[in-house]
Amino acid sequence: MRARVSWTLVLAAxxxxxxxxxxxxxxxxxxxxxxxKRMRVDPTLTQALRSRWDTEANAFVFSWGHMIPSLEDVxxxxxxxxxGKAVSDYTYPCYxxxxxxxxxxxxxxxxxxxxxxxLQESLxxxxxxxxxxxxxxxxxxxxxxxxxxxxxxxxxPQADLDLCRFSSSFLFDxxxxxxxxxxxxxxxxxxxxxxxxxxxxxxxxxxxxxxxVPIARRWESRRDTRHLVDQLERLQEAIDSYPYxxxxxxxxxxxxxxxxxxxxxxxxxxxxxxxLHALYLVLPLNLFLTQRxxxxxxxxVEFPVQDRFRRPGRSFRxxxxxxxxxxxxxEQIENWERKGKSVKCTATTDxxxxxxxxxKYGGKVYKSARHQVDVAGEVASLxxxxxxATHDREAARRETEELWIELESVRRGAGGASTSRGGESDRVxxxxxxxxxxxxxxxxxxxxxxxxxxxxxxxxxAMDLQAQRDRYQGELQTTRGDRDQLRIRAEAAETRATEAxxxxxxxxxxxxxxxxxx
Numbered sequence: 373m374r375a376r377v378s379w380t381l382v383l384a385a386x387x388x389x390x391x392x393x394x395x396x397x398x399x400x401x402x403x404x405x406x407x408x409k410r411m412r413v414d415p416t417l418t419q420a421l422r423s424r425w426d427t428e429a430n431a432f433v434f435s436w437g438h439m440i441p442s443l444e445d446v447x448x449x450x451x452x453x454x455x456g457k458a459v460s461d462y463t464y465p466c467y468x469x470x471x472x473x474x475x476x477x478x479x480x481x482x483x484x485x486x487x488x489x490x491l492q493e494s495l496x497x498x499x500x501x502x503x504x505x506x507x508x509x510x511x512x513x514x515x516x517x518x519x520x521x522x523x524x525x526x527x528x529p530q531a532d533l534d535l536c537r538f539s540s541s542f543l544f545d546x547x548x549x550x551x552x553x554x555x556x557x558x559x560x561x562x563x564x565x566x567x568x569x570x571x572x573x574x575x576x577x578x579x580x581x582x583x584x585v586p587i588a589r590r591w592e593s594r595r596d597t598r599h600l601v602d603q604l605e606r607l608q609e610a611i612d613s614y615p616y617x618x619x620x621x622x623x624x625x626x627x628x629x630x631x632x633x634x635x636x637x638x639x640x641x642x643x644x645x646x647x648l649h650a651l652y653l654v655l656p657l658n659l660f661l662t663q664r665x666x667x668x669x670x671x672x673v674e675f676p677v678q679d680r681f682r683r684p685g686r687s688f689r690x691x692x693x694x695x696x697x698x699x700x701x702x703e704q705i706e707n708w709e710r711k712g713k714s715v716k717c718t719a720t721t722d723x724x725x726x727x728x729x730x731x732k733y734g735g736k737v738y739k740s741a742r743h744q745v746d747v748a749g750e751v752a753s754l755x756x757x758x759x760x761a762t763h764d765r766e767a768a769r770r771e772t773e774e775l776w777i778e779l780e781s782v783r784r785g786a787g788g789a790s791t792s793r794g795g796e797s798d799r800v801x802x803x804x805x806x807x808x809x810x811x812x813x814x815x816x817x818x819x820x821x822x823x824x825x826x827x828x829x830x831x832x833x834a835m836d837l838q839a840q841r842d843r844y845q846g847e848l849q850t851t852r853g854d855r856d857q858l859r860i861r862a863e864a865a866e867t868r869a870t871e872a873x874x875x876x877x878x879x880x881x882x883x884x885x886x887x888x889x890x
Contacts, residue, residue, distance in 0.1 A: 404451020
């Protein structure tokens with residue numbers, strides 16, 4: 373029953389609602405979303421991210437590992453409520469009668485959609501097109517002004533109908549995926565801002581209003597005037613070669629909860645693997661794949677695989693029958709009510725995970741560094757280990773610098789005001805401890821530098837061997853082709869020679885006399 377209504381039109385309808393209606397939208401938990409107002413769509417970024425989405429793991433796959441938008445991301449970026457009862461009741465194969473009764477609009481029987489124009493006009497948006505020379509602000513203001521004249525200004529049956537129509541245009545379009553599939557589309561500001569926060573080096577967003585909440589209000593997408601095809605190609609390359617150390621796994625460490633009352637009830641769901649519930653859809657949030665987003669190192673885990681029969685236990689849908697989700701998804705609903713399962717980790721390095729990850733996804737995620745097919749995954753595995761070693765070495769370097777800063781601070785204190793003999797003794801002891809810690813940290817850093825250098829050389833050597841193997845395979849294929857051509861030519865020549873011999877024998881045979889004599 374979904375019609376395609378743009379975010380700008382939905383926002384204009386919200387701004388046109390009278391105050392009592394806006395209060396009702398606030399009570400429904402959607403007020404914070406509409407404080408986001410407008411954001412320029414970045415279809416290039418959305419498409420580039422969607423190409424990295426793995427439907428088996430329900431996660432993005434990058435060269436540095438899995439990444440998954442979490443419930444904390446949703447809560448902080450959009451202000452949407454991510455707590456409460458699971459979306460679980462009956463769903464039906466046909467909503468014609470329900471839609472007509474609730475919306476008082478005609479429903480297309482063949483497509484099950486409320487006509488887009490009819491839904492827009494029911495909200496007072498008769499001229500939804502943007503005029504020539506009209507700015508975005510002027511366009512939004514005009515839409516809201518026209519809608520305001522058509523919507524009920526006092527509580528009553530018509531106001532209830534207005535709210536139903538508004539909710540349909542919002543819930544069933546802007547906050548839902550298309551084509552009845554798990555998708556990374558839907559409310560596009562969320563995905564864009566998620567990328568701005570976690571992958572800032574892509575440079576696709578601009579922080580224009582720091583400090584506002586929800587976080588989506590702080591950002592604007594940068595305008596890119598290049599052709600979309602060129603944008604997408606460059607962005608894909610930028611993601612392929614994205615610096616591992618520039619990935620921001622925990623963007624909210626310095627964030628408070630001020631002005632975000634919804635966080636208090638949402639927090640018990642953060643950092644947990646849990647089943648998510650939506651209309652027609654139940655799917656797992658596999659946060660155990662992204663332990664680094666919780667401040668851990670990533671341990672080796674069993675990667676989810678597609679269940680060809682879609683048995684409960686994997687993502688599953690119900691589209692064509694009347695479905696009681698309280699029965700069909702009973703186990704998953706109970707999981708939600710228990711707030712899922714806490715993610716824990718005791719790993720001290722990402723190496724084992726990255727080896728397994730590279731073997732599964734290497735040919736898919738390590739595209740820019742080499743174009744050969746790495747059948748066994750050796751090069752991909754080495755690249756993954758190199759990324760991990762680079763990260764460890766950089767962390768050791770930062771730790772050493774912090775220790776030096778602390779030691780210099782202690783030394784400056786020693787040169788200042790006089791202290792008692794006991795205080796001086798404590799300071800000398802602290803300096804000795806810091807000096808010893810710095811020595812150990814520098815030794816660890818040198819060890820990691822050696823490891824990184826060895827891995828880099830091994831990776832380069834493996835890539836050279838891979839290139840040589842591919843070249844030899846190409847030459848072998850060429851040789852086989854030449855050999856086949858020679859064989860075909862030889863067989864053709866042999867056939868011609870046989871035919872020529874037969875013809876010569878027939879010509880050399882004496883002709884028989886008419887009377888039978890010799």
